Amino acid sequence: MSPKAIQYNANSIIFFKGDVSEKIYILKSGKVSLNYTDIETGQEIHDLIKTGEFFGVRSALGRYAREETALVLMDSNVIAFSVPEFEQLSSQNTRIVIKMLKVFSTQLRRIHKQVQNMIYSQEQVKPETGLYRIGEYYIKNNRYTQALYAYKRYLTYYPSGEYAADVTRKIERAEENLQKYGQGRGPAEAAAGSPQEIEKPAKSRELAGLAKLYYNAVSLVSQQKYQEAFGEFKKIATAGEDEEYVAKAQFEIGRCLYYLQQYDTCIKSFTALIQRYPKHPELAEALFFVGKCYEDKEERQKAKGFYTKILTLIKEEDPLYRKVKKAVRELEGS
């Protein structure tokens, strides 16, 4: 089988609206009109096909009924392709497909807009609320990774949004729980699900801005952009607006220094942190970094000292416990 040239006389029909067929046509010569009713205005539309233009593409590729009637206005020559033949042709000529993609994406945009206009005039969830609810769903089900993603996105897009203060609190809790219990485990989120009293707006806005800065910097760390992250955390720590965030940023600064292999500065930074915040929630983790610094500096005895200390501070079910145990084993093995 190969593409077929077909002649049509004036006033004949190539296909009817509602037909199901897998043929795609290109107009070689003559005049063909696509007739259909505009879905928005109800007007009868007659679109003239230009010579060299494809038609019947969407319904053939999408395998649905024709949306137009193709009426031949004067004697015409067309070439009919089956879908596989069309695929063959387009694999040799990507330009055709790109051109069509552009046309289709314009059409898609237009129809999508029309649909949205209809829906907005009816009922629709605000994206802000929608994003918040997604975080709520995942946190309730202890799926911290997914909840954190949604919440952090929320703060990125709506740093002073309606739920910003609540979201900031929940991010912390989710991170704690993720650390403590691991993904998919942990307490039923009855407490977190309870309605939150609203804080003073000014305070919450400030906090949300800070939270945004902080989580942006955290995301830089995950992208391994330690130098940039370091700079951001430093800003938060020096601004000193909120003690909690200062403590958190101070910890992250140490972490960045470790990854930047500035071990001496890193040790200093964590030591200062431990002195200033002896009850820092990440205390054990901070000690672990100090230990790792010494290990990388080939000061094994000191490293071992810090590791052993950590083991007295945390419980066996803490994920850090295993890491530290392993580090000690490796030190003893080498």
Place this chain on the structure above:
Amino acid sequence: MNTANTMFDRFKVSFQKGDVIFCEYEPGDNFYLIQAGRVQIVKIMGEIEKNIAVLQPGEVFGEMAILEEAPRSATAIALDPVTALEFNQENFEILMQGNPQIALKLLKLFSNRIHDQKRKFMILTLDDVEAKIADVFLMLAEKEPPSDTDSEKIEFKTTVDDIAHWAAISPAKCREVINHFVNQRRVELLQDRIVVKNINDFARFVSTRRRRQEHQ
């Protein structure tokens, strides 16, 4: 293919198992072609996470990002460690030129999306909420593969929330109407599916309402 691969390398992104690739309602202008691993597309509907699809390597998702200012309509989560090519309006053409297979795949996807949107628009133009819901069932029936039996009864693996979503009405209102259909014995409402007893009856009902509306 090798040269093409190196050319594509800079568009490569990877995700760990469980990572959210994007989240429903967030704005986004990237879309993805999966190279390795599976991606789950989900939607949170009320108290449940509804699985929309599990996509395999070679499949495209997030393609609605070409729409301006449209928030994501679903959430994409990596089911395995995933690598994907990340497209946007800028690199789109370069990627397409080197890979007619992807271009063709997108062309088919867009064809279907345009049709879905047009069909949705048709549903929304109906004033009468009962007709709207009946038309959603007609649309779902059009998507079903043609059955060999000429049965008028069709089972849909769908929920009230789904139907409400298509008809752009509240789930509560949708449930009320469907219950009304149940009382009329036109529909059976089961836990994981809805059975329409006579799809032709719905087709007649919708077309009558549509005609009446046009003549008003």
